[in-house]
Amino acid sequence: MQSNERAINREAWFGIAPAVLLLAAVQGYPILRGIYLSFTNTSLLSPNRSTFVGLRNFTALFNLDSFQITMVKTLVYATGSVIGAVVLGLAAALVMNGAFPGRRLVRAMILVPWATPQVAVALVFVWIFNADYGVLNYALSSIGLIDGGVLWLNDPDLAMGSVLLVTIWKIFPFSALVLLAALQSVPASLEEAARIDGARGFAVLTEITLPGIRRTILVLVLFLSIWSLRRFELIWLLTQGGPVRATNTLVVDLYRQGFVNAHLGRAAAIGVVGFLASILITIVYYYVEQRSARRAGEA
Amino acid sequence: MTITLTGVTKQFGAFKAVDNVSLSAGERDFVVLLGPSGSGKSTLLRMIAGLEDVSSGTIEIGGRRVDQMEPVERNIAFVFQTYALYPHMTVRRNIAFPLIMQRARGWHHLPFIGSIFKRRIERMPEVRERVESVARSIGLDEMLERHPRTLSGGQRQRVAVGRALVRNPTIFLMDEPLSNLDAQLRVEMRAQITRLFGQLGKTFVYVTHDQVEAMTMATLVVVLDHGQVQQIGTPREIYEHPANEFVARFIGNPPMNIFVGRRRGDRIAIDDGGPVLALPEHVRRQTADGAVLHVGARPEDVLVTPGSSGAGTAATVSAIERLGPETLVGIVFGENWQRRYGETSVEDFARLGGYSTLKPGDRIEVRFNEDRLSFFSPETGQSYSAPATIQSATAEALP
Structure with a gap:
């Protein structure tokens, strides 16, 4: 019996070996290599010559004021884009979940930002935000809200907001679609029962509908958070992390350290910090998910 | 309370799901709406509840016209075919929900913050006692802290009845409440609902396609087909003196x-x-x-x-x-x-x-x-x- 089981186990290992090897080669090795790099002083100029320096890259990073700013900016960017995308996506999903003429068209249209390549989005918005010729300033000043020349991307106080705006516009269709699918899985009879029990409009939404899609929202927040930690092209193309580090998130900083300052070791250390942050978010997700499963009497 | 329907019609485009239905039920009637699927019986019940708009005609409950009112203003209870228990709430909270909604202010419905206030309402002595006495009366007092997912079909059905009872409504509406139960449990629950009807002395309106339920529970059977009333009468009248060949063929097996x-x-x-x-x-x-x-x-x-x-x-x-x-x-x-x-x-x-x-x-x-x-x-x-x-x-x- 036992040897039989062992034989089956061996067969199973043979079965999954190709996938494991492939993952080890394309995922495992780069991760390990990146972690190793973070303990060296490797330079982009001579990537094959490296000296082990222990935790020096990390201590240097955390002693830099600029890195602390980077962490704060990353947190603001991640939180802002996740909340924005979930709230806007939920609103869009609720609208699309209702019956109205032209619903199919709206459902198709709403996907446009998601389907547009990031580079195209960034270039279009650079022009929209342009202080002198941009359509945004033109529109706002023609209705008298501003008088000309707002530096949407070049004013340190506005840049993060502008970048967030573009990011949310780009990613909310994804959350809208995911949440729409979840909304359609909430039985209509639950909302009807709540109406009979005395819940009205907003209360039906918060008492019945949102708890019904709670777990989808959790997964969505997990994905959006991790993606926002690694989003690079959009920010780089809009602001290059500027002005004065106002939009300098972790990955932008990583790129700057590695490929502008040629300090691969330090860039790798930033990468490790981001990696740990993603793991931390995932752990929090599992904790919350387990707790709500226990509450619902599943465990 | 009495229920009076006058010329009630429900139109979906050109299709008439309910066609000019008039009937009146007395203070202590157990009305069964009986018909094959697609006969409009559920739509009619949902119109009485306020879950569907009335295309034309009027609905009165206790002499008060209700067809333009919100469901909650009609003070009715509704038991769904699928029970529609709130899966994220305990049995206690499910039963207390109508009472909490009565007492909650607008901002109590906010996510996160609101849950503190809802718990406080749930623990108010009058709410707590009401919920527990309802639970006792239908044998659920041992299960108050459990979630619907962990209950059997019959228990879930009882929670649905408990949630209906707690608000002390004037009329009970039930939409095929037994069709998801196995045959033996169905007989048991049929007896329980009949007993409940006897104890409460209120008007029940009950939708089913099962003529056994109609014959055994009803004081008044309304046979529907294609949205139209075929016959209204006591079970005995319907069986012994069918008004037309449809009723004659539909009733009896x-x-x-x-x-x-x-x-x-x-x-x-x-x-x-x-x-x-x-x-x-x-x-x-x-x-x-x-x-x-x-x-x-x-x-x-x-x-x-x-x-x-x-x-x-x-x-x-x-x-x-x-x-x-x-x-x-x-x-x-x-x-x-x-x-x-x-x-x-x-x-x-x-x-x-x-x-x-x-x-x-x-x-x-x-x-x-x-x-x-x-x-x-x-x-x-x-x-x-x-x-x-x-x-x-x-x-x-x-x-």
């Missing part, structure tokens, strides 16, 4: 046998070579000599004797279903018998008490309980009713 006959003088002849039966006076008054009629006989009014002595009409046994206390006998008459429902059912049925030893292929003789037959117009399908009969039946059935 197996359904009423229907034959084609022709009036000959004061009697009616069932086809060539068939029996000549008595024609009641009220039918004679409404028909001319020589008229074609449809004659309906319940299976228990079809009397079967083995052999061929010539005392009845000769026939052959085509099928036998022994159910224990009774036996259903499928019957094929001579080839000349013209059948009203010839295409959908080739055989007629008789119901015999006890365990019959008849076999398919046996020769038998058939007679009829002539004073218990129904007669329908072939053109309209309507019964040649004797108004006096139906009135007396009503008087008998109502307590």
